[in-house]
Amino acid sequence: MEKLLEQFSLGLFFWMLVIFVALIFLLKKFAWKPILDAVNEREEGIKNALLSAENAKKEMQNLKSDNEKLLAEARLERDTMIKEAREIKEKMINDAKTEAQQAGEKMISQAKAAIESEKNAAMAELKAKVSSLSVEIAEKLLKDELSNSEAQTKLVEKMLGDVKLN
Amino acid sequence: MVISKKPLHFIVATLVAFLPLVTVANPTNDSTTVEHTSVTTEAKTEHHEGESKDLKTEIKEFINHHLQDSYDFHLFSYEDDAKVEHHIGFPLPVILWDNGLQLFSSSKFHHGESAAESNGNYYRLFHGKIYKVANADEQVAVDAKHHVTNEKPFDFSITKNVFMMLVVSIIMFLLFTSLAKSYAKNGGIAKGAGRFFEPIILYIRDDIAIPNIGKNYKKYMSYLLTIFFFVWFLNIFGLTPLGVNVTGNIAITAGLALITYLITTFTANKNYWGHIFWMPGVPAPMKLVLAPIELLGTIIKPFSLMIRLYANIVAGHVVLMSIIGLMFIFKNWLGSSLSFVLAFALSLLEILVAALQAYIFTMLSALYFGAANEEHYNDDAHH
Numbered sequence: 001m002e003k004l005l006e007q008f009s010l011g012l013f014f015w016m017l018v019i020f021v022a023l024i025f026l027l028k029k030f031a032w033k034p035i036l037d038a039v040n041e042r043e044e045g046i047k048n049a050l051l052s053a054e055n056a057k058k059e060m061q062n063l064k065s066d067n068e069k070l071l072a073e074a075r076l077e078r079d080t081m082i083k084e085a086r087e088i089k090e091k092m093i094n095d096a097k098t099e100a101q102q103a104g105e106k107m108i109s110q111a112k113a114a115i116e117s118e119k120n121a122a123m124a125e126l127k128a129k130v131s132s133l134s135v136e137i138a139e140k141l142l143k144d145e146l147s148n149s150e151a152q153t154k155l156v157e158k159m160l161g162d163v164k165l166n
Numbered sequence: 167m168v169i170s171k172k173p174l175h176f177i178v179a180t181l182v183a184f185l186p187l188v189t190v191a192n193p194t195n196d197s198t199t200v201e202h203t204s205v206t207t208e209a210k211t212e213h214h215e216g217e218s219k220d221l222k223t224e225i226k227e228f229i230n231h232h233l234q235d236s237y238d239f240h241l242f243s244y245e246d247d248a249k250v251e252h253h254i255g256f257p258l259p260v261i262l263w264d265n266g267l268q269l270f271s272s273s274k275f276h277h278g279e280s281a282a283e284s285n286g287n288y289y290r291l292f293h294g295k296i297y298k299v300a301n302a303d304e305q306v307a308v309d310a311k312h313h314v315t316n317e318k319p320f321d322f323s324i325t326k327n328v329f330m331m332l333v334v335s336i337i338m339f340l341l342f343t344s345l346a347k348s349y350a351k352n353g354g355i356a357k358g359a360g361r362f363f364e365p366i367i368l369y370i371r372d373d374i375a376i377p378n379i380g381k382n383y384k385k386y387m388s389y390l391l392t393i394f395f396f397v398w399f400l401n402i403f404g405l406t407p408l409g410v411n412v413t414g415n416i417a418i419t420a421g422l423a424l425i426t427y428l429i430t431t432f433t434a435n436k437n438y439w440g441h442i443f444w445m446p447g448v449p450a451p452m453k454l455v456l457a458p459i460e461l462l463g464t465i466i467k468p469f470s471l472m473i474r475l476y477a478n479i480v481a482g483h484v485v486l487m488s489i490i491g492l493m494f495i496f497k498n499w500l501g502s503s504l505s506f507v508l509a510f511a512l513s514l515l516e517i518l519v520a521a522l523q524a525y526i527f528t529m530l531s532a533l534y535f536g537a538a539n540e541e542h543y544n545d546d547a548h549h
Contacts, residue, residue, distance in 0.1 A: 031346045036371070039367070
C-alpha cells in the first residue's frame with residue numbers, strides 16, 4: 001500500500017484527468033454524437049422501411065381483396081343487368097304484343113263500326129232510293145192508270161169501296 | 167471401457183520395470199571421491215547462483231522499471247563493443263512547478279546519470295521521481311528508512327504515460343471522427359476501420375448501457391464509449407513492445423474511477439440518495455446502521471474499479487515479463503522454448519484480458535450509473 005501511494009504521481013493524475021475529460025468532450029462533439037445519431041437514423045430508416053414494406057404488403061392484400069370485391073360486384077351487376085335486360089326485353093315484347101293486339105282490336109272494332117255505319121248509311125240510302133223509286137213507280141203507274149177518266153172513276157170507286165170496308 | 171483398470175496396472179508395472187534404467191540402487195560415489203565431487207558441485211552451484219541472481223535482479227529491476235512511469239520514451243538500450251550503453255528512444259518535456267515554471271527536456275537527466283539544471287535549480291532522478299538537489303554534484307539523500315529527504319517539486323511533466331495517453335487520444339479522435347464522417351459520405355453506412363468499431367459501439371449501447379442504465383442511457387453514452395476505448399487501447403498498447411504500462415498505473419485508474427464516482431454522484435436521483443441515507447422497507451434502527459455502510463459503499467465501488475483495473479494489468483505485465491525473463495534464466499532449449507510457448511499463450515490471454523478489463527470497467531460504471539438513475543418502484547420490491 002505504501003508503495004502504491006509512493007507510486008501515485010499527482011502530475012500524472014492531473015494530466016490524466018485533463019486529457020481524459022477533454023477527450024470525452026471532444027469525442028462527444030465530433031464522434032459519439034454523429035455516430036450514434038447516424039446509427040439511430042439508420043436503424044429508424046430500417047425500421048421504417050420494414051414497416052412500410054409491411055404496410056405495402058397489407059395494402060397490396062387490401063387492393064387484391066378490393067379488386068376481388070370489385071370484380072364480384074361487377075359480376076353481380078352484370079348478372080343483374082343481363083337479367084334486367086332480359087326482363088325489359090320480355091316486357092317490351094309483351095308490351096308490344098299487347099299493344100299490337102290492342103291496336104289491332106281497336107282497328108278491327110273501328111273497321112267494324114265503320115262497316116256498320118257504312119252499311120247503315122247504305123241501307124238508309126237504299127231505303128230512300130227504294131222509297132223514291134217506288135213512289136216514282138207508283139206515280140208512273142198511277143199516271144198510266146189515271147190517264148183516262150173511266151179508269152179514274154173506277155179507282156175512286158174502288159178506294160171508296162176500301163174505305164167503306166174500313 | 168474395454169480396457170478398464172488395466173492401463174493403470176500396466177502403467178504402474180511399466181514404471182517399476184523401467185525404474186532400474188533411470189535410477190541407481192548402489193551409491194555411485196565411494197568415500198574417496200565424495201569430497202572432490204561435492205566441492206565441484208558446490209563451486210558450480212555458487213557460480214550458477216551468482217550469475218542467475220544477477221540475471222534475476224536484473225530482470226526484476228527491468229520489470230519494475232517497465233511498470234513505472236518514466237520521463238523519456240525509452241524503446242531499448244544496448245551495449246556496444248566498447249561496453250558503452252546506448253539508449254534508443256526520445257526525451258519528453260519535464261514540467262516542474264518550483265518557484266515558477268521549470269521547463270526542460272528530460273534528456274538533461276542523461277537517463278538519471280546526472281543532475282538537470284533549469285534556471286539555476288538542480289534536479290535529479292531517483293527511482294523514477296524528480297528531486298531537487300542543491301548543485302550538480304549532490305546526490306539524493308536517503309534516510310534510514312529509505313525515504314528520500316530531498317525536496318520534491320510539483321511535477322507536471324509530460325511523462326511516458328502522459329505521452330501515451332495523448333497518442334491514444336489522438337488515435338481515438340482521428341479514428342472515431344473519421345467513422346462519424348464516413349456515415350455522411352456513405353449514406354449511413356460505416357466504411358473503413360469504422361466497420362470494425364461500429365459493432366463494438368453498438369454493443370456498448372445495446373448490451374452495456376441500455377440494460378444497465380435504462381431509458382436515461384443517452385447522457386452516459388459519451389463517457390462509456392470513451393472509457394471503453396480509452397482503457398482498451400491503452401491496455402493493448404501496454405502489450406506492444408513499446409512497453410507502456412498506462413492502465414497499470416494507480417494514478418490513471420484512480421483518475422478513471424474518480425470520474426465514474428463523480429458522474430454517479432452528480433447524476434444520481436432522489437431515489438438513489440434515499441436508498442443510501444434512509445433505506446426504505448427496513449426498521450428505523452436498521453436504517454441508521456445501513457446509512458454509513460451504504461455511504462461507504464458508494465466510495466468502495468469506484469475504489470474497487472480502480473484496484474481491479476490496476477491489479478489486473480500489473481499482474482498481467484509482471485507474469486508475462488517474468489515468463490519472458492525465465493527464457494534467459496533457463497538458457498536451454500527445453501526451458502526457454504517452454505517459457506516462450508507459455509509467454510505466447512499468456513500474451514493471447516492478455517489480449518483477452520485487455521478487452522475484458524475495459525469491458526468490466528465500462529460495465530460496472532454503467533451499473534453504477536444505472537443504480538444512480540433507478541426509478542422508484544413500489545416498496546414491496548424491497549421486502
